Amino acid sequence: MITLYLFIFLPFIFACIVPLLYKYLNRQVHTGWFVLVVPLSILIYLLTFIPAVASGETFEYTFSWIPSLGIHITSYVDGLGLLFGLLISGVGALVILYSIFYMSKVREALHNFYIYLLMFMGAMLGLVFSDHLLAFYGFWELTSVSSFLLISYWYERKSSRQGAMKSMLITVFGGFGMLAGFIMLIMMADTYSIRELIANMDVIQGHSLFIPAMLCILLGAFTKSAQFPFSIWLPDAMEAPTPVSSYLHSATMVKAGIYLVARMTPIFGGSPVWFWIVSGVGIITLLYGSLTALRQTDLKPLLAYSTISQLGLIMSLLGIGSLAVYFGPGESGTVFTVATFAALFHLFNHSTFKGSLFMVVGIIDHETGRRDIRYLGGLMHVMPITFTIALVGGLSMAGLPPFNGFLSKEMFFAAVLDVSKAGIFGLNSIGALFPVIAWVASIFTFVYCMIFVLKTFGGKYHPERLNRKVHEAPIGMLIAPMVLGLLVVLVFFFPNVLGKYILAPALTAVLPMMTVSSYDLKISAWHGINYELLMTLGVILLGGLLYMAKKRWLPTARKFPQGWTLNHFFNEGLLSAERWSASLTNRYMTGSLRHYLLYIFVFFVLLLLGSLLWFHGIRFDFSDNAMINIFDAGLVICMVISALTVLLAANRIVAIVALGALGYMVSMFFVIFRAPDLALTQMVVETVTTVLFLLCFYHLPKLKRTIERISFKWTNLVVSIAVGLTVTVLGLSANGHKLFEPITSFFENSYKLAGAKNIVNAILVDFRGFDTMLEISVLTIAGLGVYVLIRQRSKRGKEHEAE
């Protein structure tokens, strides 16, 4: 199975070659032709898996990455992964084919484009075939990064950069949440493998981290799949080149969250929280997306909101399908299994029609230079093929026969009708809302699909509004959307081929505990006159009426206050977060050293005194102390007087003299405590320091030389007394807590060990000579530093003089 591995990493490998191809061959051949080989070969390779996977086989291959930490890159192919893999490589091939004609060979930096695109493709393939949670997360973030790069492809535009930043912020935020959820899962089940997690389901479900892990993972899924309220990045991501929008923001990346939810359904499904969040958020997103899509006049944001709405539909179907886990295998479980099946089916359908619709928008943009429906109209006769494709895609999105959207929408209606009758998780009371919301949202969907198709292609043709001569797109550009449009129709007529070979194994992967007979999963276009069909008829009727009357209500709908949009909240939130953190930082980072010292000292006192009190560490023990002689006391008094003089001195000379007196007194103390070497050194150092102070004193700037007392501040007094008290208490307590004998006896042998009668010197140069060496280097550095400072200053002084 190492070939599987090779194929997942093929896009990355090829991305390394792309710049060379671009540099040496771009003049002759569009770089995209070379890149096209990659998804095509992956697609063909993955197609060979279908028979085996359809018969229930799975494949895996493990590559040890960091074996000591248990981190491997496990590739695992089952039905769900294969469905996504086929979508990624298939739509990827079509998108690259389309981009060859869309992206100019002359004007665009094609190597960047294809490197990012290949990077994304590889990341997405790695994502769907990963069984290891951390590898999954790695690929997940790689899709975020490559999407960021692709959105900001035209980086000289401000809107591109803003859209890219917004999508990065939101998806990475969710990604981090997901990582936290994954880590909780790993802690619960003590395994990194998704399959083993599913096997250890009961351990996880009883664990206290079950709900937090679920919420964190759902955060990741919802941000990636642009669910409410994280959907705002998707419309802004429309600044990307259209092939990118078509590939990432309709067919693949936004489905990564769907994939995650589907993958995690066996673990989390069956719990009421999961059901309510997934299906509730899904259905809100469905309504929100379809309502907001109505208000758009630009085609790409319209499609973006429609993508959001369709993703909400799939998400809510997955939530409803998770009820099957609750019921288990059996009559009522099977009903909800069909919901999951519908989710997978609509996922496939959406990729086909939405991909083609984006490509259509790209063609319109490319040929007319406009994307705003207020300028477009009457293109039906000018661009008949494009119109046909748009009609197929639009009607499929609206859920009309004979297109695949009809089938999945019928199944969706069936699922929401079933869930309102489920009678668990408090569905009795508000379960009836599900079909109503779904139905209303479908009406809006129908209306915006009509707006999309009819406002662009119907009506009158206004060549004066378009700044170029409009004609049908080149055939190369039309191939990819034509293939997708063909799929849309084919799936309607032969849904069971797709169902049997691709969707059924995927369903087994999502709900491994269910045993479903193929009869239940038969998709049929006609199953008698029932509620679903009536609902669809109602959608067409009401939607048609609404479309007719759109002149009455659409302008009002478009005047929706900007202050209430999610975008506004996001931007305001970002701005106020910046403002708030700036003001916070400015408040405490005052630039005044006094304040910083205050923080340091207060923290010091709080930490040390606090922990002393907390651990009952304050205990004084004077039993071992020596007697205090009268001249000791006298010296201490002298020192206190000198120290106070330093503080209260009226001018600096007094302070310097008092400091010198203090230093001399300290050396006297060294004498009393029998430390002749210390006393010597202290004496010299004190004298030198005093002389240095005098030197500095002279060089103080004129303004500050006004002689004044140190100004009095209460906070300073309190803090300084607190610090002194802390150190005193700490020292006295430490003195009473001697736990071990000192090791002085070893050094007393200095004559025998080192041939030295002076212990202090023996310690300095023999026993602990290393410290001395470093202190010598400290002195050297200080000396050099002073020299350099003086030299630099005098040089600069000369330059000033020269000026």
Place this chain on the structure above:
Amino acid sequence: MIFDTLMIIALCLLVLAIMANLYRVVKGPSSADRVQALDSVGINIIASIAVFSVFLHTHAFFDLILLIGILSFIGTTAFAKFLERGVVIERKR
């Protein structure tokens, strides 16, 4: 015993002298008074170190006595020069 008592009394007297000098350091109306007092502190410290060495029967502190003598001279000179000229080390001109 009497010897020790004598020595301690001598030390105490010296400490008292240092305190008296410090009074001058703190109070001293002019800087010259203070410097003088500091010099005197140094000499008193020399004396007390000498008495202390006798008291301890050691000659480990004799170096210190010499050093303080030198340093207190240098310090006083530096102060004096500073007070007179405003600089300690003059530049060659």
